[in-house]
Amino acid sequence: MGRNAPIRSNRRKELIESTIAVIAAYGYHGTTVSRVAKAAGVSTGLMNFHFESKDKLFEAVFQHLESEYDQVWQERIAAAPQEPWPLLNVMIETYFDREVFTGEKLAVWFAFWSDPALRDKFRDAATAVERRYVKELERQVLEILADHPAVEKVAQRATGALSAMIDGFWLQALLYPKKFKTRDAVKSCIAFVQVIELYYRQERELADLRRELTGQRAPKSPEKT
Amino acid sequence: MGRNAPIRSNRRKELIESTIAVIAAYGYHGTTVSRVAKAAGVSTGLMNFHFESKDKLFEAVFQHLESEYDQVWQERIAAAPQEPWPLLNVMIETYFDREVFTGEKLAVWFAFWSDPALRDKFRDAATAVERRYVKELERQVLEILADHPAVEKVAQRATGALSAMIDGFWLQALLYPKKFKTRDAVKSCIAFVQVIELYYRQERELADLRRELTGQRAPKSPEKT
DNA sequence: TCAAATTTTGAACGATCATTCAGTCTGATG
DNA sequence: CATCAGACTGAATGATCGTTCAAAATTTGA
Numbered sequence: 001m002g003r004n005a006p007i008r009s010n011r012r013k014e015l016i017e018s019t020i021a022v023i024a025a026y027g028y029h030g031t032t033v034s035r036v037a038k039a040a041g042v043s044t045g046l047m048n049f050h051f052e053s054k055d056k057l058f059e060a061v062f063q064h065l066e067s068e069y070d071q072v073w074q075e076r077i078a079a080a081p082q083e084p085w086p087l088l089n090v091m092i093e094t095y096f097d098r099e100v101f102t103g104e105k106l107a108v109w110f111a112f113w114s115d116p117a118l119r120d121k122f123r124d125a126a127t128a129v130e131r132r133y134v135k136e137l138e139r140q141v142l143e144i145l146a147d148h149p150a151v152e153k154v155a156q157r158a159t160g161a162l163s164a165m166i167d168g169f170w171l172q173a174l175l176y177p178k179k180f181k182t183r184d185a186v187k188s189c190i191a192f193v194q195v196i197e198l199y200y201r202q203e204r205e206l207a208d209l210r211r212e213l214t215g216q217r218a219p220k221s222p223e224k225t
Numbered sequence: 226m227g228r229n230a231p232i233r234s235n236r237r238k239e240l241i242e243s244t245i246a247v248i249a250a251y252g253y254h255g256t257t258v259s260r261v262a263k264a265a266g267v268s269t270g271l272m273n274f275h276f277e278s279k280d281k282l283f284e285a286v287f288q289h290l291e292s293e294y295d296q297v298w299q300e301r302i303a304a305a306p307q308e309p310w311p312l313l314n315v316m317i318e319t320y321f322d323r324e325v326f327t328g329e330k331l332a333v334w335f336a337f338w339s340d341p342a343l344r345d346k347f348r349d350a351a352t353a354v355e356r357r358y359v360k361e362l363e364r365q366v367l368e369i370l371a372d373h374p375a376v377e378k379v380a381q382r383a384t385g386a387l388s389a390m391i392d393g394f395w396l397q398a399l400l401y402p403k404k405f406k407t408r409d410a411v412k413s414c415i416a417f418v419q420v421i422e423l424y425y426r427q428e429r430e431l432a433d434l435r436r437e438l439t440g441q442r443a444p445k446s447p448e449k450t
Numbered sequence: 451t452c453a454a455a456t457t458t459t460g461a462a463c464g465a466t467c468a469t470t471c472a473g474t475c476t477g478a479t480g
Numbered sequence: 481c482a483t484c485a486g487a488c489t490g491a492a493t494g495a496t497c498g499t500t501c502a503a504a505a506t507t508t509g510a
Contacts, residue, residue, distance in 0.1 A: 027340040029254040033468060043489045048469060107341065113400060114339035115252040161413040164393030171392045175338060188386040195424050202427040209434045258498060268459045273499060
C-alpha cells in the first residue's frame with residue numbers, strides 16, 4: 001500500500017477535476033459517468049472502482065471544493081496583517097480568489113445549490129463553514145464600527161447585507177462571465193463597509209462641530225441604518 | 226376554436242405549474258415527464274400533445290415566469306407614487322413580492338441559471354428584462370443622490386452593488402428558507418441606499434458648518450465611495 | 451342525436467443511463 | 481523469471497428516460 005496510495009489518490013483527484021469540468025460544461029443534469037470518463041481519458045468502469053457510485057463521486061467533488069476553499073481562506077487570513085481593515089480586505093478578496101473563484105467551480109457550486117437533494121445533503125456541512133466565515137467578517141466589521149452605540153446590531157445587519165452582496169456577485173459572475181469584473185466587485189464590497197464607517201465618523205464630527213459652533217442648536221439624530 | 230382555446234391554455238398553465246412544483250421538489254435533474262404528468266394528474270402522452278417536447282415545456286415555464294414577473298413589476302410601479310424614494314422602495318419590494326418570490330419559483334430560477342444549456346438559451350431574453358429593471362433602479366438612485374458632483378458613476382456602482390445584494394438575498398432565501406426573513410432583506414437593501422444618501426448629505430452639512438465656523442480650516446475631502 | 455374535432459390515454463420503442471463483472475494489463479516482490 | 485495484488489477495461493445488464501401513436505374518451509357544432 002506504500003506506493004499505491006498516491007497513485008490511487010492522484011487518480012481520484014484527476015477524476016474529481018474532470019467531474020468539475022463536465023459539470024461546468026454540461027450541468028449537473030448532463031453530467032454522466034461516461035462523459036466524465038471520456039474527459040479524464042479513462043473507461044467508465046474505473047469510475048465505480050475509485051468511487052463506488054455516482055453519488056459518492058459528487059460527494060467527493062463537494063468535499064474537494066469545500067476543503068480547498070477552507071484551505072485558501074485559512075492561508076490568506078494567516079498571511080494578512082491582523083488588523084480590522086486589512087483583514088476585512090483580505091477576507092473579501094478571498095471570496096473572489098483566483099484559486100477558488102473560477103468559472104468552472106462557480107458553476108459547480110450553483111449546480112449543487114440548485115439541486116434539492118444535494119442542497120439538503122450538504123446544507124449542514126456547507127452552512128457550518130460559511131457561517132464561520134460570516135462570523136469572522138462580522139468581527140472585523142464590528143471592530144471597524146467600534147465606537148458607535150448600537151454597533152452590534154448594525155454590524156450584524158451590515159455583515160448580512162455584505163455577505164448577500166458577495167453571493168450576488170457570485171451569481172452575476174456565473175450569469176455574465178464576460179461582463180463581470182472581479183476588481184469592481186471587491187471594490188463595491190469594501191466601499192459598502194467604508195461608507196457605513198465614514199457615515200458614523202462624519203456623524204461624530206458633525207456633533208463635535210455643532211457643539212463647538214453654538215450650544216444653542218440641539219444635536220440632531222439622523223435615522224439609523 | 227372559440228371555446229377550445231381556454232381549455233387548451235388552461236391545461237397548459239396547469240402543466241406549467243406542475244412542472245414548477247416538480248423542479249422545486251426534484252431539481253432540474255430529477256424533473257421527468259412522468260413525474261410532471263403524475264403531479265398534474267394526467268398521462269405522460271399529454272405532455273407531448275400540449276408541448277411538443279420536454280425542451281419546449283421548459284421554454285414555456287421560463288416564459289411563464291418571466292412574463293409573470295414583468296407583469297407584477299409593471300403593476301407595482303404603476304401603482305406607486307412617482308417619486309424617487311417611494312419608487313425605489315416599491316422596486317426593491319417587488320423583487321421580493323409574494324407572487325413572484327416563492328420558494329418554488331426561486332428554485333426554478335436557480336435551476337435555469339445553473340444549467341449551462343438553459344443559461345445560454347435564455348440569457349439574452351432574461352438579460353434584456355433584468356437590465357431594464359436595473360436601469361430603472363439606477364434612475365431612482367441617481368435622483369436620490371442628485372446633487373453630488375460625480376453622481377453618475379457613484380449611482381451606477383451603487384446600483385450594481387444593490388442588485389448584487391438583491392440577487393444574494395435570493396440565493397440566501399433558496400439555501401436557508403427557514404432562516405430567511407424577507408422584511409430584513411428589503412430593509413437592508415433600502416438601508417444601503419439610505420446610508421449613501423445620508424453620507425452625502427452629511428458631507429454637505431459638514432462643509433457648510435466648517436465654512437460657517439472659520440475660513441481658516443481648509444475643506445477636507447474624504448475618500449469617495 | 452350524430453358525426454367531426456379535440457383532448458386524453460397508456461403501451462411500446464429506441465436511446466441512454468449507472469452499475470456490474472469477468473477478464474486484461476502493469477509493475478513491484480520474492 | 482514467476483507470481484500476484486492493484487489498476488484498469490469495456491461489453492453486458494436492467495432500469496428509466498423522452499417520444500410516438502393507434503385507439504378511446506370527451507367536447508363541439510348542427
